[in-house]
Amino acid sequence: MKHKVKQITQDRLLLSTSEAARLLGYAEQTLRKWALYENGPISPIRHGRSLRWSKAEVYKFACVKEEV
Template sequence: MRDEKRTHVGTACAAYWLGRKQQTLRSWACFEDGPIRPIRINGRLAWSVDAIRRLMGVEGIQ
């Protein structure tokens, strides 16, 4: 994650980093009740790398 250059990642990558199942993240997006919210790009979910870092408590590490 430290070397990640993208601003947003897909659901599979975000779920791996957060230690959650992909369906959990999809549920957060659907019900808008999760700790982070994705954006939609052409119908796909894109999760902010900065938001994931903040959630994990590693925002200062780049």
């Protein structure tokens, strides 16, 4: 069964791990490892057991990644 992909709207400041991974072109597990080992280029915001990623930080990292 395929999951529906949610639209990333302009009004949201935080992204789920799957949304951030999709925007960055990484696997979700890569972002989870960044969170677990605290060694990634961007850090998540923990909300209970969930991870949320700052949209601004994700876009900033994506722009830097494209320049290299």
